[in-house]
Amino acid sequence: MSNSSQDVDVATILQNVLGCKWTLHILAQIRQNVNRPGELVRSADGLTTKVLNERLTKLIRFGILQKTSYPEVPPRVEYELTEFGKRFSNLLDEVDRLQNEL
Amino acid sequence: MSNSSQDVDVATILQNVLGCKWTLHILAQIRQNVNRPGELVRSADGLTTKVLNERLTKLIRFGILQKTSYPEVPPRVEYELTEFGKRFSNLLDEVDRLQNEL
Numbered sequence: 001m002s003n004s005s006q007d008v009d010v011a012t013i014l015q016n017v018l019g020c021k022w023t024l025h026i027l028a029q030i031r032q033n034v035n036r037p038g039e040l041v042r043s044a045d046g047l048t049t050k051v052l053n054e055r056l057t058k059l060i061r062f063g064i065l066q067k068t069s070y071p072e073v074p075p076r077v078e079y080e081l082t083e084f085g086k087r088f089s090n091l092l093d094e095v096d097r098l099q100n101e102l
Numbered sequence: 103m104s105n106s107s108q109d110v111d112v113a114t115i116l117q118n119v120l121g122c123k124w125t126l127h128i129l130a131q132i133r134q135n136v137n138r139p140g141e142l143v144r145s146a147d148g149l150t151t152k153v154l155n156e157r158l159t160k161l162i163r164f165g166i167l168q169k170t171s172y173p174e175v176p177p178r179v180e181y182e183l184t185e186f187g188k189r190f191s192n193l194l195d196e197v198d199r200l201q202n203e204l
Binding site: 009015019084 | 112121186189203
């Protein structure tokens with residue numbers, strides 16, 4: 001799938017992300033540099049590898065995360081926010097800020 | 103329904119508003135001071151009185167709009183943003199801004 005800006009609908013992505021507690025949890029963890037799959041699975045009771053992988057795949061498709069594989073033994077994989085992902089995360093912060101100010 | 107802040111979940115409201123083109127249209131019109139029911143119905147092809155009234159009722163329930171009835175002949179009714187509605191609208195502007203900057 002292309003990641004050109006024409007494909008990205010911020011409103012649709014925001015609806016999807018806000019609607020999934022695991023997606024919000026995973027994003028919050030990665031923003032705190034918990035960015036390896038094993039660490040992420042251990043970061044929450046009830047989060048399975050299957051659900052984690054589905055959410056990570058979705059966040060990459062949305063252009064929010066990028067995956068880096070390091071050719072080490074054992075292999076190391078890390079997930080990071082893209083530039084768009086950082087700006088998108090600021091939007092989530094704005095939602096939290098308005099909620100907390102009520 | 104009470105409008106106390108405990109009842110307001112900004113993320114849920116944002117998901118709902120972003121998912122309804124009529125709601126977004128009506129909010130945009132009211133922000134431009136098109137705030138009487140007749141004007142609002144005429145502001146878009148395809149917007150019926152029934153759909154308009156449903157969306158206005160929902161936006162009042164969310165705490166975004168307030169309705170004022172003026173005891174005139176003929177009676178005059180206007181819809182305005184609440185303080186929360188103004189801040190919520192800023193959030194919608196942030197979504198648009200990120201979309202336009204892509």
